[in-house]
Amino acid sequence: MVAVSWYLALGAVLFSIGLVGVLVRRNIVVMLMSVELMVNAVNLNLVAFSNLHAHYTGLVLALFVIGVEAAELGVALAIILAWHRHSGRLDADSATLLKG
Amino acid sequence: MIADQLLWLIPAFPFAAFLVNGLLGRRLTKNAAHWPALAAVGLSFVCALLVLRNAVEHTAWQVTLFTWIKVGAFDVPLKLSADPLTAVMLVVVSGVSFLVHLYSVGYMHGDGGYPRFFAYLSLFTFSMLMLVLSGNFLLLYVFWEAVGLCSYLLIGFWFHKKSAADAGKKAFLVNRVGDFGFALGILLLVVNTGSVDYQEVFRLAPQLPQATVTLICLLLFVGAAGKSAQFPLHVWLPDAMEGPTPVSALIHAATMVTAGVYMVARCNALFTAAPTAMQVVAVVGTLTAVMAAAIALTQTDLKRIMAYSTVSQLGFMFLGLGVGAWAGAIFHLFTHAFFKALLFLGSGSVMHAIGGDCDITRQGRLARHIPWTTTTFIVGSLALAGIFPFAGFFSKEMILGAAFAGHHYVLFGFAVLAAGGTAFYVFRAVFSVFFGLRDADALHPAPAVEAHGGHGDAGHGGHGHGGVHESPWVMLAPLVVLATMSVLAGWPLEHGFVQFLGRVLPAAEHGAVPGALAAEALAIVVALGGLTFAWVTYQKGIVDPDRIAASWPRLYALSKNKFYIDEFYDATIVRPLLALARWALRFDLDVIDGIVNGVAATARGWGAALARLQTGRVRDYLLFMALGLAAVLGVLLWR
């Protein structure tokens, strides 16, 4: 069988890839997708640890994460749509109202 | 004991008047401000007379009000002491102050700062009385400064006038120089004797090494020179004439300037233990007397003449102190207070009569318009010139006689010279103003209310209210009183005075010295000579003063320009100080403010730089977050 650590390592890799994607891409939708990647990596970790400790808490937490992600994405996408309607662009760099 | 109560009551009355007029003057007393002040000073005068009577009977006593400073072994109580010297000073101060208060009712009538004036006068009277009553050096110093403050306030009374404000500042600053020396002297006394109490110090100090005592006395004399306007700290007194004339009469003739003389007399125990210091005092006094008299010869401002005369007469007093004529010097202080105050108040009366002008070259033949003023003024002048039997004769004789008897022939000679000059310049003023060759009426035509050409008093009796008129009775009464004292204070009082003071002051040299009689005669002759010369020049017109001035142009210029001392000080002290002040200002603005502003600018710069991190772009913030995360993980892994 596969050692738990391999799963953890995979999770770490996916997380890093997602992070790079968030930092590099300008397109908001793609950024959001990268965030999803990161969350999935986290879920992977959770399940792996749940396996390690033979305890269901990790699974339950992963379930909740998925649920909350669904809610969050819904709202995020609605905002993106509203933003696009308002400004016609979807460039993360164009949202600089909070520039200090 | 009632005598104890008197001691603190005397200054308490004027202090109360100061509070009333100072705090409530504007609202409550206004034009009646003179009532509390007059009442207070009057009461003080009465108490002073009682103190005098008590001093005649019991000589000396003290009263301690409370403990002021107590640090370890250093104990300074608020102690008032009375002895013959103090009693005499109290009577002089309160008496002349009362007369000046009365005079001011008329002179300052209608002035906008009427209550303020009386408040300041009361404050001054309080301070001077406390100065004289002090029983230790620290208290003396406090009130020494206080009278200096009052002098500043009163000289610059009309502070809107720049020259008055400047004169006030000058007086205070020059006094400060003297006070610095005074303070050093007191400090030396404390260091060496451990006390500031008069009795303690006078007991212990003469046992100190002579160099120390001499140094102390010289420093104390510096203070006296500042307060009493002796060379080289005399420059403030002529400028102080910017103040109202009653102020000049009270402070700069009779009382404040005599504080230096009083102080030296009080410290006679110290000075007699330091003969070198006494020599210095005598020399400086004589030098000042001659110099001031020389300047007064050519001045045209009536009050300035009197100011230089005061400086000169103070020089006489210091000469007296320096040659050991302690009682004589105080006696001269006593008589001088009367006739000099009289002369000043008389000058004020003259100015009042002709509308404020004090230039003697623009006046003449005023005698017929202002007879009272004229008569009293002449009495004062005779006293000043030292003509028998007026008071000044006796007091001056005491000093000159002691100088001669003590073999100080050079000083005697110069003093006689100064006396001659005194007689000359004062009668120069008398003749120019009251009699003489010019006619004030021609120089000051009455306002053209009458439609006549050709003025003068041809056909018209008086000139109505716009012309030259005598002063009101409130101003004339003090003149009369002072004139009376100028006559009576001399011969009748001389012997008793000296005996009375002799209880606390050492006796002067007597001894029949060969030539003493001749010396006395010389002094009398010189004085009369000065008077005659003035008469001849200014009344009869036989000698032309302008030709004399033209014959010795450089001497004349030296005299007219006060020996350029002010200019010298200006160049050597004032200008460098101003330059230093300007440099300090630049330093403060550029360097210090620069540093402060620089710090602020740096903070702002950093802030601006850091603000550039706030790009408003989410991706950048995410980047920073990730960086932070990496950093934290790095730190954690490091451990």
Next chain:
Amino acid sequence: MGQFVFALLALVAIASAIVVVAARRVVASALALVLCFLAVAGLFILQGAEFLGAVQIMLYAGSIVVLFVFVVMLANLRGDESGDWTGPRAFGAALLGVVLLAQLLAVFARARGWLAVPSSGLVPGEGHVQVLGKVLFRDYLLPFEILSVILLAALFGLIVIGRRK
């Protein structure tokens, strides 16, 4: 056998993740995302969390990606971000990613050596779903209820935000 499946799924996941992040066109990213989710779902099942795998497929691969595609469609994205991967920013981010990865791996390595515990099934005996149900509705009932409230709130929120004025 299990190792081979794991390796395959892992590779698919990583590859599709890279495509998501790097693809020029947004639709390509979306499709790659689906693939990634499926791979992850497979990994869940491999570890014995079947229910979770099913949920993953249903919610993530099914609904969420569909949402993404809808938005892409509505916003009419062209996806012309060619300049994204050039420049110092990309380099820095890539570097950061590598550093972070190294750190994370180091953390795991430090923790308990290279965890050599094999991943067995989760709970022998009862079925997975039953146990999960019991734990969920017994021990974690409150968070479950709160989750439903969150979903309700999100629903309201996105309706309000998404309205046309």
